[in-house]
Amino acid sequence: MGVADITLTILLLSLLAYPATSTECGGSLTAQHGVITSPDYPAPYPADTDCTWNISVPQGQVVLLTFDRIDLNPFPDTPEKCYLHMIEVYNGTDEAANLMGRFCGQTPPPAMMSGGDVMIVKFLLNRWPRNDELFTGFSASYKAVRPELNSGCGNLALLTSQTGTLASANFPSSYSSGAACKWEIAGTNVTLSFHSFQVGGPFSQCSGNTNDYLAVYEEFSNRKSLIGTYCGWNKPDDIHTDGPMIVEFMSDEAVNDMGFFATYTATVPDPTERPTMIGEEGRPWGNETSAGVHVTLGELTLISCLALAIKL
Ligand SMILES: [Ca+2]
Numbered sequence: 001m002g003v004a005d006i007t008l009t010i011l012l013l014s015l016l017a018y019p020a021t022s023t024e025c026g027g028s029l030t031a032q033h034g035v036i037t038s039p040d041y042p043a044p045y046p047a048d049t050d051c052t053w054n055i056s057v058p059q060g061q062v063v064l065l066t067f068d069r070i071d072l073n074p075f076p077d078t079p080e081k082c083y084l085h086m087i088e089v090y091n092g093t094d095e096a097a098n099l100m101g102r103f104c105g106q107t108p109p110p111a112m113m114s115g116g117d118v119m120i121v122k123f124l125l126n127r128w129p130r131n132d133e134l135f136t137g138f139s140a141s142y143k144a145v146r147p148e149l150n151s152g153c154g155n156l157a158l159l160t161s162q163t164g165t166l167a168s169a170n171f172p173s174s175y176s177s178g179a180a181c182k183w184e185i186a187g188t189n190v191t192l193s194f195h196s197f198q199v200g201g202p203f204s205q206c207s208g209n210t211n212d213y214l215a216v217y218e219e220f221s222n223r224k225s226l227i228g229t230y231c232g233w234n235k236p237d238d239i240h241t242d243g244p245m246i247v248e249f250m251s252d253e254a255v256n257d258m259g260f261f262a263t264y265t266a267t268v269p270d271p272t273e274r275p276t277m278i279g280e281e282g283r284p285w286g287n288e289t290s291a292g293v294h295v296t297l298g299e300l301t302l303i304s305c306l307a308l309a310i311k312l
Contacts, residue, residue, distance in 0.1 A: 026051035032144045038123050038137025045137040051123040057144035063119035064145045067108040070138040074105035087138060090120040100261055101195040112263060113165040157183045162268050168249055168259025175259040181249040187266035190245040197235040198258040206231035212251040219244040
């Protein structure tokens with residue numbers, strides 16, 4: 001092997017050893033993980049460059065995007081309204097229907113997970129009116145992950161990680177009629193944040209739970225207490241529970257809307273303290289339960305035992 005070959009080998013190994021970092025403004029990213037930043041980060045970004053990153057991961061995996069820092073002109077200081085400088089995150093490639101969130105200011109958005117194998121991140125600068133203040137932009141990392149048990153539709157989904165995603169089935173395409181979805185977010189100190197919300201049409205009334213709606217409960221002592229019922233096109237504020245949170249989504253037989261996309265954070269118990277069963281290693285809780293049944297943790301273990309016994 002000549003010197004040139006050795007140099008090339010070292011170069012290739014160096015490329016493999018470090019996550020792909022995009023110093024370019026935008027581009028097509030296909031690595032398993034990487035970092036994206038605004039131009040010149042952490043120095044102030046130039047006020048004349050829009051960037052679009054198209055992140056693709058292998059089929060069957062999804063994109064997990066985590067913002068480390070953001071510092072964008074927050075004008076007009078109203079949540080969800082970023083007029084001058086903004087980051088936009090899209091689920092998939094159909095931009096018009098897939099906006100997961102628009103962000104500015106200094107508060108990093110929660111971690112976001114795509115529904116499929118493509119996520120698009122845009123850094124957009126509106127150059128009018130002229131703005132001479134300096135902001136440092138953003139730094140975010142992404143990685144390809146296996147989607148966790150987060151459909152919640154047709155079966156109980158127990159979410160046990162610190163952060164995760166909930167979305168109506170088929171999001172951002174329309175959910176189906178007669179949907180009955182249920183998620184339980186385990187742990188404590190749970191915060192649910194909505195990024196898209198169109199349920200039952202723009203003027204839907206969810207009093208009486210007769211239309212499509214989302215219901216959120218706090219669970220304590222094996223009972224659930226209703227926090228609120230949500231529908232229409234007004235995105236609910238963040239919802240917080242001290243204990244585990246239960247989210248239900250129901251749809252009737254008419255008017256199927258786009259649905260919702262939400263992320264959560266929770267304080268989860270030490271995994272070594274969870275009850276485990278022989279032969280159950282690596283399998284998510286609730287995998288063996290029947291469709292649409294809500295069970296408490298104790299009952300869940302029992303049903304898993306029964307299902308396991310039947311399987312054996
Ligand atoms: Ca409906």
